[in-house]
Amino acid sequence: xxxxxxxxxxxxxxxxxxxxxxxxxxxxxxxxxxxxxxxxxxxxxxxxxxxxxxxxxxxxxxxxxxxxxxxxxxxxxxxxxxxxxxxxxxxxxxxxxxxxxxxxxxxxxxxxxxxxxxxxxxxxxxxxxxxxxxxxxxxxxxxxxxxxxxxxxxxxxxxxxxxxxxxxxxxxxxxxxxxxxxxxxxxxxxxxxxxxxxxxxxxxxxxxxxxxxxxxxxxxxxxxxxxxxxxxxxxxxxxxxxxxxxxxxxxxxxxxxxxxxxxxxxxxxxxxxxxxxxxxxxxxxxxxxxxxxxxxxxxxxxxxxxxxxxxxxxxxxxxxxxxxxxxxxxxxxxxxxxxxxxx
Numbered sequence: 637x638x639x640x641x642x643x644x645x646x647x648x649x650x651x652x653x654x655x656x657x658x659x660x661x662x663x664x665x666x667x668x669x670x671x672x673x674x675x676x677x678x679x680x681x682x683x684x685x686x687x688x689x690x691x692x693x694x695x696x697x698x699x700x701x702x703x704x705x706x707x708x709x710x711x712x713x714x715x716x717x718x719x720x721x722x723x724x725x726x727x728x729x730x731x732x733x734x735x736x737x738x739x740x741x742x743x744x745x746x747x748x749x750x751x752x753x754x755x756x757x758x759x760x761x762x763x764x765x766x767x768x769x770x771x772x773x774x775x776x777x778x779x780x781x782x783x784x785x786x787x788x789x790x791x792x793x794x795x796x797x798x799x800x801x802x803x804x805x806x807x808x809x810x811x812x813x814x815x816x817x818x819x820x821x822x823x824x825x826x827x828x829x830x831x832x833x834x835x836x837x838x839x840x841x842x843x844x845x846x847x848x849x850x851x852x853x854x855x856x857x858x859x860x861x862x863x864x865x866x867x868x869x870x871x872x873x874x875x876x877x878x879x880x881x882x883x884x885x886x887x888x889x890x891x892x893x894x895x896x897x898x899x900x901x902x903x904x905x906x907x908x909x910x911x912x913x914x915x916x917x918x919x920x921x922x923x924x925x926x927x928x929x930x931x932x933x934x935x936x937x938x939x940x941x942x943x944x945x946x947x948x949x950x951x952x953x954x955x956x957x958x959x960x961x962x963x964x965x966x967x968x969x970x971x972x973x974x975x976x977x978x979x
Contacts, residue, residue, distance in 0.1 A: 657919070661822050663859050664852070667896070670825050674786030674918070680779035686711050687776045687890075695892060696783045699828070703851030703897040705780075706883060708890030710771065710832050715888040717767035718796070719834050722910050725764070727756030727798060739798055739908065752805045754815065754903075756798040760932050768796060771832070772914045780892060781828050781916035792824060793915035794932040799842045801904045814901050818847065818872075819865035821895035824917030831883075832890040834910035839884065842904035844891070847871060848879040851897035871898050 647654040660666045682692060690708050698705040722739065729735040729745050730753055737745035739756060746753050762768050771777070772794055781789040799815075821827065837843050855874055858866060872880060875898070882902075883891055893899060895915075 653919070657825050658822050661825050662820075662864075664854050667826065667852075670918075674826075675788070677779075677782030677787040677789070680775055680782065682776045682779050685774050685776035686714060686770070687774060690776060692776060692779050692783065695780045699780075699784050699892060699894060702848045703894040704846045704848055704881060704883075704891065705893075706885075706889075706891040708830070708832070708892065710888035710890055712888060714767050714770065715832075715834055718765060718771075718912060719887070719910060721765040721767065722758070722796060722798070722834070725758065725761060727758050727761075729753045729756060731755065731757055733759075742800060742908070752802040753800055754802060754805055756800065758796045762794050762796040762932055765796070768794065768912065771912065777830055777914060777916075784828050784894075785826050785916060785918050788918045789828070789916050790918070790920070791914065792827070792917035792919070793829075793913065795911075795913040795915075797911060799901070799904045799909045799911065801906060801908065805903070815842075815903055816868075816900060817865045818845075818868050818898045818900045820850070820898055822864060823895060823915060824919050826918050827895050828892060828916045829895050830890060830892050830914045830916075832888065832912040833885050834887055834912060835908070836886045837884055837889070837909055838906075839882070840905040841884075841907070842902050842909040844883045844893075845900050845902060846881050846883065846893055847875055847898040848881055849897070850875050850879070851894035866898075868900075 647658070680692075687708055687710070694707065695705040698707075724738070726736045726738050729737060729749050730751075735745055735749045735753075737748075737756070742753065742756075745756075772791060778789070821829075831844060835841070850871075853875065858874075883889075885891075
């Protein structure tokens with residue numbers, strides 16, 4: 637929490653509406669109210685999607701019940717294009733621009749940084765890769781996002797990064813990289829993320845772990861706290877170890893998750909893993925940062941009309957009052973007719 641405090645302060649400074657989302661977005665009654673208020677999406681033509689073998693209705697059914705859909709497959713030429721881009725472009729060590737290095741010079745980066753290098757992020761350089769833009773604009777991804785989030789669904793993040801094998805990373809390093817600790821994300825009032833492995837991932841390759849059904853089921857103590865991460869044993873005891881799913885797959889394997897469900901990355905133990913994320917949300921502008929860097933969204937770099945702090949604060953208060961009005965009584969009930977029991 638302390639390590640992320642400067643990031644939270646930057647988010648709040650950039651746009652006070654972020655604070656309303658971060659405070660209220662963790663409560664199930666608020667999220668259920670927003671889901672009920674979401675407008676149905678218009679029909680989408682997915683006939684030109686690169687993910688021709690994937691079924692939109694199957695994806696939506698799995699996401700609504702499980703919070704996870706694993707039936708995406710990126711075409712091999714697209715996967716190879718992104719891999720070539722990543723191998724030939726310098727990334728940044730451990731979420732900081734202080735050390736920049738091409739992946740082939742990983743050992744030199746460790747020496748220069750003076751500590752283990754867990755990750756190499758491309759930040760806004762991902763915009764230089766046409767294949768990433770093609771994936772991000774694919775009609776099937778947009779159709780699934782709109783079907784799940786409503787017609788206001790829009791791209792709010794694009795990430796490309798390496799995870800490197802290391803055996804001496806500290807707990808602080810792992811927490812910063814979101815590895816080995818179950819947590820949930822608060823990127824927007826409602827969100828959906830698509831992940832793609834660009835290199836093969838087995839049990840030692842840093843697979844993604846997701847606890848199914850936790851996207852719409854949450855203990856009160858996991859809502860009434862500012863912490864988004866909790867001990868793995870506590871989470872699995874609360875929601876059932878049988879719901880823990882480890883996502884394995886070859887290069888090009890893709891999956892979609894509701895990031896409000898508990899999940900985590902795991903440490904790579906064999907060869908470096910390259911991963912792509914395309915995130916969707918429902919807010920036009922939240923000014924969210926990713927570890928101090930502006931989140932790369934569709935239309936990254938576009939000019940946002942200037943607003944005064946008073947304008948932003950009024951928007952923040954209006955938004956908070958709208959989403960909270962009428963939904964707080966549900967918070968104390970053990971069950972809600974629109975969702976499973978909290979346990």
